[in-house]
Amino acid sequence: MRLGEYKKWAPVVLMLAGMMVTSCGEDDNGPNAGDNFDQKGFLEHVGSSLIVPAYQELEQKSGILRDKISSFIASPESSTLEEAKTALFEARIAWQYCSPYQFGPAEESGLVSNLNIFPADRSKIERNIENGSYNLGTLANNDAKGFAALEYLLYGKDVTSGEVIQGFADQPQRATYLQNVAELIIATAAEVYSAWSPDGGNYLGEFTSDGALGADAGSSLGKLVNALNLSFERNTRDAKIGIPAGIRSLGITIPEATEAYYAGYSLELALANVDAYKKLFLGQTREGVKGLGFDDYLKARKAATTSGSELPLDEAINAQFDAVLGFIDQIENPLDEQISTDNSRVQQVFAQMQQLAVLLKTDMASALGVVISYQDNDGD
8 A cells, every 4th residue: 555545544544443452452251241231230239238238147146146155154054055056046047148258358257167167076176175275266176166066065966955054064164165166256257247348348349349340350240150159069069968968978978967967957057058049149138129130140141051951041040049949848857867868869959959050150150251260079
């Protein structure tokens, strides 16, 4: 092209080049890639209506638990013991609705380690009590603290309430240990809630900021999708079902590895936990108020399953949540006895959870442009 011709066409060339740069510069995984979905509105709803209330509830229930345990220690009798047990159950239910959100402040505070490692190591707990010298903040004591440790101390195995109470009378340091574990739970729960709260560290503001939009590893969507999947696979599918049922323990069933082995309400915790994931997916509060959820995001993307299902991806995932809940509901309580008498039903729950894991980890993550950044042994 001669110089004169170039000058003639230069404005057009530059305009086209600018359009190409602008187009290439847009992130295909951005907040509105391929759709008009309001990602910021989605994050604001999830953060302010689901996550912050969940951590607030956990703090409140953990505080009540600490107070009821203090009352039991001050007046060890059947009524105060039962009140402490009830408070423990309610705090554990509150925890189930925080389980999907183990990133940011929860990860930094070691919330899972301080609250919900199970099963409890009975021998380690008894050694700590006997020695009177222990540091609950160490990694070595992860399975000697939290809700599972409180459950062991308040319930015992094959003992009466009177025998539990007598055990605290015979061994005063037992009460000290019980109180220390409860104090660590409320301290950690309060720390995480404060960090999320707009009146505290305001991680909510960071979570919903314009700079956190998109779908890359550092985005809020990326963190949320990864945390949801990691928690569901490891803490729900494997820990609650797979390991006790022998699927994740080399074919050896371990009924005593169920989440609430001594209290006998492992199924109630599992149902609440799966309900928490479903409510996050639907953008639904515990009171049933619907807002923007992952289902709406997938609808906006017109996402389909990789299995060739006739259902759109959002409907397929919702249906699979219902299937998991339905199969859990068919198990006879308590879970450890079901494993011992007819483990096939528990294995069916795991199979349904595995189907859900594929939909969430492979199909949903791909549809939203999120890369799963953690490693798992499944090959999902």
